[in-house]
Amino acid sequence: MTAPFFKFGYFNDEVSLIVAFVIGIFFGLVLEKGGFGSARMLAAQFYFTDMRVFKVMFTAIVTAMIGLFYFSWIGFLDLSLVYYGETFLLPQLLGGLILGVGFVIGGYCPGTSAVAISTGRIDAIFYALGGMFGIFVFGEMFPYITDFFYSTPMGQINLPDLLGINYGIIMLLVILMAIGGFTAAEWAEKLMAEKQSKARG
Amino acid sequence: MLKIKDWFSHHHEDNAMEGHKTQKHYTNPYLIGLLLGLVLLSAFVIMGRGLGASGVLSTTVAVAVDKVAPAHAQSNEFYKGYLGDGTKNPFKDWLTFSILGAVIGGFISGAISGRNKIMVEKGPRFSNGKRFLFAFIGGSLMGYGAKMARGCTSGQALTGGSLLSVGGWAFMIMVFVGAYGMAYFVRRQWT
Amino acid sequence: MLLKNFAELPARKRIGIVAIILGIVSIFASNPFSNVNTKVNIKELSLVSADEISEVNVEELSDWLIKGKYDYRLIDLRKDEEYKKYHIPTSENVTVARLLKSDLARNEKIILYSDNDITSAQGWFILKSNNYKGVYVIKGGIESWQKEILFPSCTCDENPTIEQKHKHDKLAEVAKYFGGELRTEGIIAANNKMEMPSIEAPATIELKKPKGKRKREGC
Numbered sequence: 001m002t003a004p005f006f007k008f009g010y011f012n013d014e015v016s017l018i019v020a021f022v023i024g025i026f027f028g029l030v031l032e033k034g035g036f037g038s039a040r041m042l043a044a045q046f047y048f049t050d051m052r053v054f055k056v057m058f059t060a061i062v063t064a065m066i067g068l069f070y071f072s073w074i075g076f077l078d079l080s081l082v083y084y085g086e087t088f089l090l091p092q093l094l095g096g097l098i099l100g101v102g103f104v105i106g107g108y109c110p111g112t113s114a115v116a117i118s119t120g121r122i123d124a125i126f127y128a129l130g131g132m133f134g135i136f137v138f139g140e141m142f143p144y145i146t147d148f149f150y151s152t153p154m155g156q157i158n159l160p161d162l163l164g165i166n167y168g169i170i171m172l173l174v175i176l177m178a179i180g181g182f183t184a185a186e187w188a189e190k191l192m193a194e195k196q197s198k199a200r201g
Numbered sequence: 202m203l204k205i206k207d208w209f210s211h212h213h214e215d216n217a218m219e220g221h222k223t224q225k226h227y228t229n230p231y232l233i234g235l236l237l238g239l240v241l242l243s244a245f246v247i248m249g250r251g252l253g254a255s256g257v258l259s260t261t262v263a264v265a266v267d268k269v270a271p272a273h274a275q276s277n278e279f280y281k282g283y284l285g286d287g288t289k290n291p292f293k294d295w296l297t298f299s300i301l302g303a304v305i306g307g308f309i310s311g312a313i314s315g316r317n318k319i320m321v322e323k324g325p326r327f328s329n330g331k332r333f334l335f336a337f338i339g340g341s342l343m344g345y346g347a348k349m350a351r352g353c354t355s356g357q358a359l360t361g362g363s364l365l366s367v368g369g370w371a372f373m374i375m376v377f378v379g380a381y382g383m384a385y386f387v388r389r390q391w392t
Numbered sequence: 393m394l395l396k397n398f399a400e401l402p403a404r405k406r407i408g409i410v411a412i413i414l415g416i417v418s419i420f421a422s423n424p425f426s427n428v429n430t431k432v433n434i435k436e437l438s439l440v441s442a443d444e445i446s447e448v449n450v451e452e453l454s455d456w457l458i459k460g461k462y463d464y465r466l467i468d469l470r471k472d473e474e475y476k477k478y479h480i481p482t483s484e485n486v487t488v489a490r491l492l493k494s495d496l497a498r499n500e501k502i503i504l505y506s507d508n509d510i511t512s513a514q515g516w517f518i519l520k521s522n523n524y525k526g527v528y529v530i531k532g533g534i535e536s537w538q539k540e541i542l543f544p545s546c547t548c549d550e551n552p553t554i555e556q557k558h559k560h561d562k563l564a565e566v567a568k569y570f571g572g573e574l575r576t577e578g579i580i581a582a583n584n585k586m587e588m589p590s591i592e593a594p595a596t597i598e599l600k601k602p603k604g605k606r607k608r609e610g611c
Contacts, residue, residue: 106339
């Protein structure tokens with residue numbers, strides 16, 4: 001086991017910031033290439049006209065998921081050292097819902113707004129200001145919603161543990177689901193394109 | 202023989218999007234998704250953690266509150282989490298530097314593809330002022346929701362999703378529920 | 393040929409097919425989380441002799457604590473009950489059995505102590521053989537903390553030199569800081585017990601232990 005490199009002490013905190021910067025550059029490059037810098041492209045998911053962002057996102061999840069699994073399997077990566085957040089089910093369900101509503105109204109999410117700002121989208125600046133305002137409101141409300149914020153704790157748990165099903169089977173299901181989703185997305189795009197050309201006459 | 206170049210070829214055409222004709226074409230989404238997955242994977246392998254974006258905004262807010270009302274910020278567990286113990290600059294963090302990189306990376310990619318342009322992203326029937334208002338409202342909801350859920354699209358959906366985290370997947374499903382549920386009501390903004 | 397047909401497919405189909413194949417293969421692999429190296433590397437262990445264990449002595453530790461230096465994590469390896477009765481300020485309780493399951497990171501400086509050197513050495517070996525880099529052991533453990541820091545004995549003559557007096561005062565100050573006292577001959581005669589200060593009500597201990605010291609990794 002040699003990875004994650006940082007957690008095995010191959011480099012210190014200072015170097016990790018440089019690593020963060022470099023990985024960030026690639027992150028930005030790929031996001032922009034993926035079309036995440038355009039609010040219209042992002043919002044198009046929710047009208048089935050262009051499912052590009054959906055496709056990029058799920059391909060990325062599947063790729064990283066398979067990569068993690070196989071790196072761990074060959075003994076290269078210690079998966080227990082890879083951080084992921086604890087689950088607090090109710091606040092996360094509600095937070096996701098609020099974020100989803102904000103997504104289609106605002107047209108970005110925090111990461112994509114960074115890319116949108118750097119490629120000159122003025123609305124993304126308003127979006128980021130709004131984001132900070134929302135976080136400020138959350139911060140001010142925090143003392144009153146602390147109980148809810150920590151409710152339904154499930155610890156650091158993944159789907160195979162929760163369902164008691166083999167990790168590989170869950171992975172295969174996610175892969176099949178993604179491919180099914182992609183097929184449906186292609187089909188929806190075609191359908192919407194036909195509808196639009198018909199409407200135009 | 203299989204050639205690498207062949208793998209990255211462009212058999213599949215993207216659907217050109219209405220109102221998108223001013224912009225250059227994007228490349229194959231599955232290929233870009235593969236690359237995004239590899240970037241994420243490299244973060245896991247090198248650092249043992251995924252990517253996150255909303256953390257920078259939170260740090261900024263926490264630092265601003267701390268500047269204006271230090272006692273208030275110190276008494277709030279949420280702000281304190283982002284301010285740390287005061288021994289180091291809260292911005293000297295993985296999340297800040299990765300987003301700084303993302304800003305630069307986005308600019309580079311936009312420049313290469315000729316998509317860097319000062320403009321407002323909206324549908325043709327929507328005014329700029331209204332778009333700015335909607336962006337602000339949407340951003341606020343997003344900020345609030347991201348903190349409630351302990352992460353945003355990058356932190357929860359991408360990172361948590363690829364680690365098969367229960368919270369990550371629950372979050373992701375609700376994002377789609379919220380967005381598809383709301384889409385009808387704001388359709389004038391985009392179409 | 394199959395390979396040729398495969399090459400002619402659009403990129404998305406090729407990616408999809410590869411993903412499905414990898415997914416199917418993964419079913420036959422074990423749970424990646426159970427693949428974690430909780431076993432001790434015996435070969436490496438046998439090569440390390442006891443005097444290679446990096447040690448920290450209690451004076452150094454007390455100095456760091458007073459100065460508020462917290463670039464390490466102090467781990468108490470004893471049982472829960474013992475930890476609850478008394479522990480060195482700022483320490484965390486992790487028994488040897490739980491060491492590898494704890495949230496200790498390999499890039500942290502870890503200082504271990506126990507009530508005997510064998511347990512500490514055990515902890516040290518376990519962490520070291522699992523690639524933890526900076527692992528240290530407190531020489532003499534809790535006992536030497538008790539004897540040398542909390543209740544140091546006075547070794548001065550009847551007419552102490554300035555140097556001796558200075559040392560004497562420092563020992564007394566440090567002991568008081570952590571809730572103990574310097575034992576002069578009079579005290580030893582009167583009461584030979586070295587009772588640990590109560591951890592619930594530390595009279596003079598006002599250590600600024602940083603809250604939320606664990607680095608946040610989420611967004």
